[in-house]
Amino acid sequence: MSTVTAQAPPEGADVRQAEFDAKITADQRIEPRDWMPDGYRRTLVRQVSQHAHSEIIGMQPEGDWIASAPSLRRKAILLAKVQDEAGHGLYLYAAAETLGVDRADLTDRLIEGRQKYSSIFNYPSLSFADVGVIGWLVDGAAICNQVPLCRSSFGPYARAMVRICKEESFHQRQGYELLMRMMEGTDAQRAMVQDAVDRWWWPSLMMFGPPDADSPNTQQSMAWRIKRDTNDDLRQKFVDMTVPQAERLGVTLPDPELVWNDQRGHYDFGEPDWVEFKQVISGSGPKNAERIARRRAAHEKGAWVREAATAYASKHAQEATV
Ligand code: FAQ
Numbered sequence: 001m002s003t004v005t006a007q008a009p010p011e012g013a014d015v016r017q018a019e020f021d022a023k024i025t026a027d028q029r030i031e032p033r034d035w036m037p038d039g040y041r042r043t044l045v046r047q048v049s050q051h052a053h054s055e056i057i058g059m060q061p062e063g064d065w066i067a068s069a070p071s072l073r074r075k076a077i078l079l080a081k082v083q084d085e086a087g088h089g090l091y092l093y094a095a096a097e098t099l100g101v102d103r104a105d106l107t108d109r110l111i112e113g114r115q116k117y118s119s120i121f122n123y124p125s126l127s128f129a130d131v132g133v134i135g136w137l138v139d140g141a142a143i144c145n146q147v148p149l150c151r152s153s154f155g156p157y158a159r160a161m162v163r164i165c166k167e168e169s170f171h172q173r174q175g176y177e178l179l180m181r182m183m184e185g186t187d188a189q190r191a192m193v194q195d196a197v198d199r200w201w202w203p204s205l206m207m208f209g210p211p212d213a214d215s216p217n218t219q220q221s222m223a224w225r226i227k228r229d230t231n232d233d234l235r236q237k238f239v240d241m242t243v244p245q246a247e248r249l250g251v252t253l254p255d256p257e258l259v260w261n262d263q264r265g266h267y268d269f270g271e272p273d274w275v276e277f278k279q280v281i282s283g284s285g286p287k288n289a290e291r292i293a294r295r296r297a298a299h300e301k302g303a304w305v306r307e308a309a310t311a312y313a314s315k316h317a318q319e320a321t322v
Contacts, residue, residue: 017037024223024225045096049106050115055085056295057121062125063082081174092164093106095156095157095160123199126199129179129189130200134175137242144238147161183251190250239266
């Protein structure tokens with residue numbers, strides 16, 4: 001009898017883990033009913049729900065300008081854009097719910113400060129030029145970050161991203177178009193655009209998250225193919241994409257270290273203020289308290305709608321059983 005024994009096939013959880021690993025390696029999608037490791041599920045719930053919160057809170061800085069838009073055309077465009085962001089939040093909450101969490105609970109986590117949302121939305125929008133700059137830089141950064149997420153390994157998240165990215169592209173173009181018009185206007189309008197660029201540039205770079213060396217989640221999220229690129233790689237891509245757009249627009253980006261590096265084939269750029277970033281994501285940014293207070297008030301004001309919908313649904317269910 002041979003002393004060499006064939007390796008026993010993996011059993012139970014091991015088989016499921018092996019199947020999961022094989023799918024990830026083969027770049028196949030993980031779907032909600034598939035087995036997945038707890039850490040994979042937790043990471044997705046964290047990222048997808050924080051992403052959803054960002055879209056919903058992200059309605060506020062531009063929403064502030066709907067009533068004061070300078071023309072009916074600009075008001076209609078802005079209304080449509082802000083409504084799109086609400087839609088993105090809803091797709092993303094729905095994607096998170098496929099992981100077994102409840103949207104009402106996620107909303108509680110947001111308004112009780114137990115979950116984060118993007119740092120960028122904790123800065124004020126001080127003039128109508130901010131609407132253009134948010135479209136150009138903030139939606140531009142969002143697209144850079146989110147196009148690769150269309151290939152994220154979790155099916156519902158990746159599919160939500162496809163539609164979201166199409167809409168974000170429209171948002172970016174409307175922002176750039178608004179700025180082009182303002183730059184063709186008066187000196188005062190050009191100064192407003194430059195001032196908005198000066199205020200939003202560094203916070204836009206922070207949207208990509210901390211440097212790779214300080215990012216606790218990137219390595220594992222890349223191994224699971226939830227994230228497809230590192231924070232620093234996406235930040236570089238954004239800078240490379242944006243500098244020629246700034247030149248075309250006729251604005252200066254507020255970074256004296258920004259220079260083309262022929263050897264690297266990329267722009268070199270300065271370091272964002274990571275102390276400020278940490279303060280903003282831990283709740284002490286210029287607008288954190290106001291953003292959450294407003295979200296909480298909207299949630300409380302909407303209680304009657306939720307109650308009415310629940311009453312309607314249970315009446316409907318009762319009638320169906322009669
Ligand atoms: N802000 O280890 P990492 C939009 C947190 S949507 C706040 O690198 P990860 C549309 C991070 O959560 C914008 N927190 O984390 C729009 C973690 O904390 P935790 C939102 C941040 O997840 C446009 C800790 O720091 N987009 O703009 C930020 O691997 C215009 C350590 O960081 C998404 O959510 C930040 N900037 O990478 C709407 C995209 N960065 O959770 C209206 C999807 C990091 O352990 C108007 N998300 N943190 O307590 C992602 O790609 C990733 O989650 C990253 C962070 C890249 C944001």
